[in-house]
Amino acid sequence: MKPLLRRCVAVLFACGTISAAHAAGKLNVLCSADLEWCQLMKTRFEKESGIDVSMIRKSAGESFAQIQAQAKNPQVDVWWAGSGDAHLQAAFENLTQPYQSPELPHLQPWAQSFAKVAQYRSVGIYQGVLGIGYNETELKGRKLPVPKCWKDLLNPAYKGEIQIANPNSSGTSYVALATLVQLFGEDDAFKYLRALNANISQYTDTGVAPGEAASRGESTVAIEFMHDLIKQKAAGFPIAVGPACEGTGYEIGGMSIVAGAKNPQEAKRFYDFALRADTQSAGIEAKAYQIPSNVAAKIPPQAPNLASIKLIDYDFAKYGSPQVRKHLLQRWTAEIYSHGN
CATH class of the missing domain: 3.40.190.10 (Periplasmic binding protein-like II)
Known part of the structure; x- marks a missing residue:
């Protein structure tokens, strides 16, 4: 009976391993940042979560066009980075879905304001x-x-x-x-x-x-x-x-969960991960010199000094409208x- 018992245990262990791997899930991400930063986010999230990430790098305009074209059968779960105007148009056309992360209260006022304008279908992750x-x-x-x-x-x-x-x-x-x-x-x-x-x-x-x-x-x-x-x-x-x-x-770089995403729980997990201070602080490893949205994130010393720059009062609601x-x-x-x- 012992060999049979060992085989049964082995089978159960294998099944458990497969179930655990399946439970970790998968995630499809469109990334509109530099390729180096996209890869850093993919690697860090996979290592932390065990979730298998399929990530494609496209510019903001190209990403919006893809999400719009696939509206009836979404192939993407999360759209991360890229200028907020495109994210807002996606939000206003109901191509993305509302989500208020537990990290939202920890963000800069401009990032929270952006999320409110988007009816929480997008959120600010950096300023450029x-x-x-x-x-x-x-x-x-x-x-x-x-x-x-x-x-x-x-x-x-x-x-x-x-x-x-x-x-x-x-x-x-x-x-x-x-x-x-x-x-x-x-x-x-x-x-x-x-x-x-x-x-x-x-x-x-x-x-x-x-x-x-x-x-x-x-x-x-x-x-x-x-x-x-x-x-x-x-x-x-x-x-x-x-x-x-x-x-x-x-710009306020945006992040959005696609409406009808096939992996919604994994998408929310990535969303929370991307808004954390430690994740945003790691952007410097990819030579990302944007100003992060989490108030506790480290601002790269090379980032533009906003105090010395004459910024216009950019109207995101108007210029992000379809x-x-x-x-x-x-x-x-x-x-x-x-x-x-």
Whole structure:
């Protein structure tokens, strides 16, 4: 009987192991941060939870488009990171579901306010400030002036020297578009963008690509979030960065649980994990220089100093609404992108 008993115990143990593995679950995540930070989040969460994470990196605009296209049969549970305007549009279109994490009271007021605007279908996980970056070596070699203001970028000397992303695919660039509209008014902002178009060498697909191109000397000036440009500088590239003198906009990076998520409990567990102070403090390991939303999280010393920056009063509710966002993107495509550069 002993061999039989041992076999039975072995079978029961194996079944228990399989059940435990099954109980750990799985999770499908769309990540709109840098690939290095996406991988860090995946690795840390899997190690802590035992949950198997399938993670795909896409820009905010691309992530929103995927979630919208899959609304009737969601293939994603959590959308983590990416500019909040896209997360808000998803929230306003009921593509994401409400969830109030136990970590919510521990977040900065701006992150809690963002969650309230989203009717708790999204939450703020970090803040990033829009800036102007340039390759100091290339700028000096080409005898170009230092760009300090939005209107400086209209100087004909910068013809073919500037890159910015396409706002249809990039959350970074949509923030830039909405920032200019809020600074100058819509018609004057588009007048500015038409003039700027003459100096643009390329509208990239992702928000980080302009800074990467400037770092390699393929272009000279990049318009993107300061934390992404600071990452290039920290890597040893001759990149300088600053906010525009007229005032600049900012993003609140969002996180949302997709409506109809197939793994809702695992999604909530990841949501809570991502809002914890220790998790957000670990972002520095991936060279993420955003300002974290948890009040107890460590702010990277390289992060932009908000006290020295003139920020606009960015209207997230208005510029994250489907109607306004669609209108601005359609107008940009028709009046700017379709005319080339």
